[in-house]
Amino acid sequence: MEKTMDTEQNTLMSELIQGKELTKQLSNPSSSPKTRQLLIQKILSTYEKALSVLNSGASPVDRKLNNNITILASPYSFPKCSPTNEALDQDCKDQCHSKDVYKKRKTMARWTEQVKVCSGTGLEGPLDDGYCWRKYGQKDILGASYPRGYYRCTHRHAQGCLATKLVQRSDDDPTIFEVTYRGRHTCSQNTRLAISSALSTKEGAKDKQSRYHHQQEPEDKVKQSKEFMIHFGTELKVKTEDLDNKEEIFPSFSFPQTSITETENMEHDIFKDSMMEMENNFMGSFSPSFLSPTTSESNYFSVSPCHMNNSFGLDQTVRTPESGITEIISTPNSVTNSPTVDLDFSLIKVDFDPNFPDNLDYFS
DNA sequence: ACGATTTGACCCCG
DNA sequence: CGGGGTCAAATCGT
DSSP states (O other): HHHHHHHHHHHHHHHHHHHHHHHHHHHHHSHHHHHHHHHHHHHHHHHHHHHHHHTTOOHHHHGGGGGGGGGOSSSSOOGSSSSHHHHHHHHHHOOOOOGGGHHHHHSSOOOEEEEEEEOOSSSSSOOOOSSSSEEEEEOTTTTTTSSSEEETTTTHHHHHOOOEEEEOSSOTTTTTEEEEESSOOOOOOOOOOOOOOHHSHHHHHHHHHHTTTGGGOOSSOOOHHHHHHHHHHHHEEEEEEOOSSGGSSSOOOOOOOOTHHHHHHHHHHHHHHHOOOOIIIIHHHHHHHHHHHHHHTTTTTOOOGGGSSSSSSSSOOOBBBTTOOOOOOOOGGGGOSSSSOOOOOOGSSOOTTOOOOOGGTTTT
């Protein structure tokens, strides 16, 4: 166990150091755009690895891997991973009185992601974020042209998982869905993903397709066809962090004491740029793959974990029962579909011991 | 038959 | 009192 920690720390350190070095290189004005892009990607990679170690699990961003979009893993970390919020959530769990609902609402970790869907087909919707959601309401919101969808974890009753999310389609850009997550998943069913080879088969893709509708856009009237397109050319981004606990914007991703603010700013700039570049270059190089029937199929690695907990996914997916964190994110095969981009997305894979089923003590 | 979604009613807060 | 969030009965889909 101690060894595990040591290893994690070493990994963390090396990743951070590497990131630092890469960042230095990035600041070299003489480097070519391509080089810079690679550097950015590598930096992202190191951050992700570091995050993985720190979190011992996936952040919501990581979860996006399920959506093929892995590439845009966000630099931000989430409040949900912080011990503080962990405690808050635990509180919430402990006192599940209906009257506390509103109080809980205030204290629960909350963060927003912007999910952009650029399918071009006009068919899209909230993507699978790796968890099983059940819609429990929809409401027209004042000033918003689209209704807001309310979702809660499918395992709310079975396991008392209090995670919920709101999906609001953007007024300005209908291709953007603003997803606000609340609370952490405490369910153990969301053994996400896993993609696994099983899914790269036609059966897998088909299977998954047929299971897809537990995720629907608020005003969707086109669910059928949407299911088919839902994974194509979608793009995800994490937008903001916790709203109520501002002090925890980077709760689990604390850099060494040295100039944190500077680091944060750096991050923003760097990632903003990288996002842009990645969008341009990546999408460019990926699109063909997405359009290809054969390769696109292999991109169907996004699977709702709740549907796979029996058959497959166990080998690649490890979840921590109480933390709501999925420990291993399988590397999207989109990587393999991208011969032009030399990205080390193994970062997404978390170094975690599958035999270590309960990482609760990680927080204790 | 069962689980998910829809949708109007209801509750709480500001 | 109105708006946002949740509940729960009705409905739908498989």
